Amino acid sequence: MKAIIATTIFGIIMMFASFMVNNKSAISTLAVVLFAALLGVNIWDLVTTPANAPQLFYNNMLRVEHYSLWFNTLMTGCSLLYVLLMGKEIQKVGTHVAEYFALILFILCGVYILSTYNNLLMLFIGIEILSIPQYILAGSDKRNLKSSEASLKYFLMGAFSTGILLMGITLLYGAARTFDITEMVSILHSDALNPLALAGIMFIMIVLSFKVSAAPMHMWTPDVYDGSPTPFTAYMATIVKAAAFFAFLRLFQVSFNSLSEHWTIILAIITAATLLVGNVTAVFQQSVKRMLAYSSIAQAGFMLFAILAVNAIAWQGIIIYAVAYSVATIGIFSVLVKLKDYTYDGFNGLAKKEPLLAFTASIFLFSLAGIPLTGGFMAKYYVVLAVVQQGHLLWLVIFALLMAAISVYYYFRVIIAMYFKPGTPELTSQVTAGDKLMLIVTCIIVLLLGILPQLFLNNI
Amino acid sequence: MVLIFLILIPLLTGIISFTLKGDGAKALALISSILTMAVSAYVSGTNYTAPITYAHDWIPILGTQFSLVADGMSSMLCLLTGIVVMVVMIVSVNKTVEKPGAFYGFLLLSQAGLMGVFLAYDALLFYVFWELALIPVYFLCSQWGGEKRIPVTFKFFIYTFVGSLMMLAGLIYLSTQTQGVSSYAWGDIVRAGTSLSPEKQQWLFWLIFIAFAIKMPIFPFHTWQPDTYEQSPTPVTIILSALMVKMGLYAILRWLLPVLPAGVAYWSDTVVVLAVIGIVYASCIAIVQTDIKRLIAYSSIAHMGLMAAVAFSGSSVGMHGIMVQMFNHGITITGMWIIVSIIEDRWGTRDMTKLGGMATVAPKMAIAFVIISLASIGLPLTNNFIGEFMLFNGLFSGTEANHMVMMAIAGLGIILGAVYTLNMIQKTTYGEAVAMLKGKDVSINEYLGLAIIISLVLFLGVYPKPLLDLTSGIASMIVK
Numbered sequence: 001m002k003a004i005i006a007t008t009i010f011g012i013i014m015m016f017a018s019f020m021v022n023n024k025s026a027i028s029t030l031a032v033v034l035f036a037a038l039l040g041v042n043i044w045d046l047v048t049t050p051a052n053a054p055q056l057f058y059n060n061m062l063r064v065e066h067y068s069l070w071f072n073t074l075m076t077g078c079s080l081l082y083v084l085l086m087g088k089e090i091q092k093v094g095t096h097v098a099e100y101f102a103l104i105l106f107i108l109c110g111v112y113i114l115s116t117y118n119n120l121l122m123l124f125i126g127i128e129i130l131s132i133p134q135y136i137l138a139g140s141d142k143r144n145l146k147s148s149e150a151s152l153k154y155f156l157m158g159a160f161s162t163g164i165l166l167m168g169i170t171l172l173y174g175a176a177r178t179f180d181i182t183e184m185v186s187i188l189h190s191d192a193l194n195p196l197a198l199a200g201i202m203f204i205m206i207v208l209s210f211k212v213s214a215a216p217m218h219m220w221t222p223d224v225y226d227g228s229p230t231p232f233t234a235y236m237a238t239i240v241k242a243a244a245f246f247a248f249l250r251l252f253q254v255s256f257n258s259l260s261e262h263w264t265i266i267l268a269i270i271t272a273a274t275l276l277v278g279n280v281t282a283v284f285q286q287s288v289k290r291m292l293a294y295s296s297i298a299q300a301g302f303m304l305f306a307i308l309a310v311n312a313i314a315w316q317g318i319i320i321y322a323v324a325y326s327v328a329t330i331g332i333f334s335v336l337v338k339l340k341d342y343t344y345d346g347f348n349g350l351a352k353k354e355p356l357l358a359f360t361a362s363i364f365l366f367s368l369a370g371i372p373l374t375g376g377f378m379a380k381y382y383v384v385l386a387v388v389q390q391g392h393l394l395w396l397v398i399f400a401l402l403m404a405a406i407s408v409y410y411y412f413r414v415i416i417a418m419y420f421k422p423g424t425p426e427l428t429s430q431v432t433a434g435d436k437l438m439l440i441v442t443c444i445i446v447l448l449l450g451i452l453p454q455l456f457l458n459n460i
Numbered sequence: 461m462v463l464i465f466l467i468l469i470p471l472l473t474g475i476i477s478f479t480l481k482g483d484g485a486k487a488l489a490l491i492s493s494i495l496t497m498a499v500s501a502y503v504s505g506t507n508y509t510a511p512i513t514y515a516h517d518w519i520p521i522l523g524t525q526f527s528l529v530a531d532g533m534s535s536m537l538c539l540l541t542g543i544v545v546m547v548v549m550i551v552s553v554n555k556t557v558e559k560p561g562a563f564y565g566f567l568l569l570s571q572a573g574l575m576g577v578f579l580a581y582d583a584l585l586f587y588v589f590w591e592l593a594l595i596p597v598y599f600l601c602s603q604w605g606g607e608k609r610i611p612v613t614f615k616f617f618i619y620t621f622v623g624s625l626m627m628l629a630g631l632i633y634l635s636t637q638t639q640g641v642s643s644y645a646w647g648d649i650v651r652a653g654t655s656l657s658p659e660k661q662q663w664l665f666w667l668i669f670i671a672f673a674i675k676m677p678i679f680p681f682h683t684w685q686p687d688t689y690e691q692s693p694t695p696v697t698i699i700l701s702a703l704m705v706k707m708g709l710y711a712i713l714r715w716l717l718p719v720l721p722a723g724v725a726y727w728s729d730t731v732v733v734l735a736v737i738g739i740v741y742a743s744c745i746a747i748v749q750t751d752i753k754r755l756i757a758y759s760s761i762a763h764m765g766l767m768a769a770v771a772f773s774g775s776s777v778g779m780h781g782i783m784v785q786m787f788n789h790g791i792t793i794t795g796m797w798i799i800v801s802i803i804e805d806r807w808g809t810r811d812m813t814k815l816g817g818m819a820t821v822a823p824k825m826a827i828a829f830v831i832i833s834l835a836s837i838g839l840p841l842t843n844n845f846i847g848e849f850m851l852f853n854g855l856f857s858g859t860e861a862n863h864m865v866m867m868a869i870a871g872l873g874i875i876l877g878a879v880y881t882l883n884m885i886q887k888t889t890y891g892e893a894v895a896m897l898k899g900k901d902v903s904i905n906e907y908l909g910l911a912i913i914i915s916l917v918l919f920l921g922v923y924p925k926p927l928l929d930l931t932s933g934i935a936s937m938i939v940k
Contacts, residue, residue, distance in 0.1 A: 401629050
């Protein structure tokens with residue numbers, strides 16, 4: 001696991017850069033170089049690890065499978081894409097640019113731990129490493145009251161959920177007498193299940209649902225996503241969420257697989273509630289940013305499908321969903337930050353003024369809505385397939401697809417505003433050739449995900 | 461290999477068209493549509509001997525293949541698509557639209573999607589093309605349509621999207637039921653579907669059927685249709701009514717009847733009743749319309765309702781009649797819309813009460829209008845007569861006894877159809893002449909487009925054998 005060490009070192013380099021380098025754009029360039037290097041380290045990890053042979057690290061604290069490394073590599077790739085698309089916007093948030101990049105690198109450290117943990121304590125540490133930089137990033141726009149509110153709200157809620165997580169882990173330890181998630185499998189039996197273990201599983205499920213903003217633990221999401229500076233919202237809503245999902249899936253697939261009869265129905269209700277709340281509330285939003293916050297809740301509902309389906313396709317589903325959703329969301333946010341007005345009306349007439357921006361935004365929205373030939377379709381397809389293969393819960397599939405149809409309503413409102421309504425949107429900055437190039441690259445990735453998804457699943 | 465061109469030509473020219481301006485786009489679209497039409501004619505021509513196939517690996521881990529097959533039904537619909545799009549392009553030559561590059565680009569993309577739907581022999585591929593045909597049409601209606609276009613097309617899109625998602629769920633379920641590894645190939649889906657228990661087929665039927673019912677549209681899923689037809693620009697209305705509704709019917713014949721026979725048997729009475737209600741209901745509403753575009757929209761619901769009713773009656777003559785009638789209805793209604801667009805262009809209104817005396821002002825157009833209208837009521841020696849005759853024959857010889865009643869009620873549709881169509885002809889063509897706002901009788905390109913339509917109407921009315929031969933094998937196969 002060279003990547004964990006590398007991301008820490010790179011983060012520290014970035015922190016040093018904050019007082020060694022004064023030039024903001026130099027810092028951005030350094031960040032791009034470091035993220036690219038990190039991607040390189042991940043690929044190095046990937047090719048040097050033999051397939052089909054999990055490796056244990058640090059006294060069995062981490063267990064590295066091939067698909068975890070593949071997930072890490074893809075998420076690092078998404079982060080690189082994020083830095084390339086958002087670098088300029090991150091510079092505008094505040095004065096401590098280098099620190100922002102350093103915090104994002106630390107978040108990635110949390111991502112790597114969450115994708116490979118083999119021990120409940122590592123789960124806890126991973127979640128904390130993932131969350132704490134986010135509390136800071138959420139409040140980084142200090143002049144903005146909403147940003148401070150977001151940070152405080154997120155921190156308080158996050159701290160509270162951490163407490164519940166620890167409680168859950170303790171109860172589980174009481175029942176299983178181990179923190180090791182693979183050892184636990186042989187101790188927790190469905191027929192003679194210790195009630196402590198069941199309570200522990202429920203607590204952990206609640207906390208992980210909180211982290212992935214599943215209803216009814218989603219209350220923090222709209223305020224935090226709306227209040228945080230837009231570039232950081234983009235990161236929180238994508239890579240961070242995907243990592244939390246991967247951790248969720250890892251625990252429930254590896255340790256609690258045989259107990260699924262006890263938790264499936266609760267998780268199914270959570271999924272249905274998430275889909276309902278996310279989609280229906282998104283319809284009524286006036287601000288696109290807030291709509292995207294609710295849409296991220298709605299998308300989480302679909303990702304929960306992967307956890308409900310305790311089978312092999314679920315892994316592929318979560319990976320393809322994580323990538324497709326992350327790339328499209330980062331893309332749409334990178335269009336959003338260019339606009340001054342975040343309401344739907346702010347998008348009016350964008351197609352006339354910036355045809356490329358409108359076109360790529362449409363592709364990203366198509367992907368989020370799950371239109372074929374975009375990544376979003378394949379993502380939804382995989383998770384639905386995983387649940388259908390499981391056999392039961394078909395009612396949930398049909399419900400989810402109805403909700404997906406609702407989602408078309410609010411995603412297409414943006415397209416309607418851009419293409420069919422007159423107006424001249426105000427932009428915060430000129431759209432440079434570099435921006436356009438990156439948007440086209442992102443667009444191509446979205447389409448590739450939709451046309452040839454196997455490219456992104458070759459290793460599992 | 462030749463099949464891939466049916467999709468590639470419109471797809472590539474469509475994409476190129478977005479970069480062109482003015483007449484360049486128009487010329488490209490015309491050339492492309494003629495080429496596609498030639499290829500589809502070639503495909504239909506060779507089809508009398510053996511179906512053409514094409515397959516290429518697509519996503520092997522999902523068990524899906526890029527597999528195209530042109531049997532009699534597919535090649536017939538491809539030919540229809542080729543002809544209709546070509547005629548659309550011909551009559552559009554003297555029209556000007558805003559942003560022609562995008563307009564013709566979207567038209568060609570929707571043609572590519574339609575071709576894909578008619579050719580796909582893999583369920584997932586079929587679904588992808590099904591959506592792909594819809595999205596360009598959504599943009600066409602929303603950007604170039606009438607006053608209320610945005611809410612209307614939005615409704616249309618959501619309606620059809622809900623249906624498609626339900627169908628997707630059904631198809632995914634079927635693919636997981638295939639023997640061994642999951643597969644989307646048509647044959648595997650059919651085997652999986654037929655081997656399911658009748659109870660499962662019964663609920664799966666609705667998942668899949670609803671998408672097709674919305675597209676056709678069958679009562680009570682039709683409410684998007686008149687508004688969308690009315691608000692769309694005429695070339696798009698033609699694509700919608702002549703081709704896209706056929707997608708629904710075609711999909712029933714290919715992806716529903718053979719796949720879920722027990723489900724179909726269980727629900728067929730329900731569908732027949734719904735379809736017959738639709739025929740009578742739409743015909744009654746058509747009678748009171750004064751806007752000719754809306755009138756034709758409702759008449760289209762009635763015509764499609766008849767085909768839907770027969771599709772579920774399980775007779776092989778009827779099935780054969782549907783195939784023939786799909787083609788004929790596509791041709792006739794294209795002619796109708798061309799006339800409507802000429803009327804709208806010359807007189808500036810579609811209101812029957814404000815029109816009249818076209819026979820004296822524009823005799824050529826009036827003649828064409830009368831011929832096409834008579835074809836649409838199914839007068840002997842016109843193409844629709846053959847189709848409707850076979851349809852009623854099918855409904856009559858169906859397996860169920862109560863189909864007699866159904867036939868009698870559906871027969872009302874024919875009578876009502878004559879009422880509103882003749883009323884329309886009378887009000888617009890005869891009576892006191894209303895002067896044209898601009899232009900004169902049909903222009904050269906419109907003349908050419910109408911000539912193609914009318915010669916097909918008369919030719920297939922007198923000598924329908926080529927069409928009957930093309931589709932006879934596949935019709936008996938579906939009923940079996």
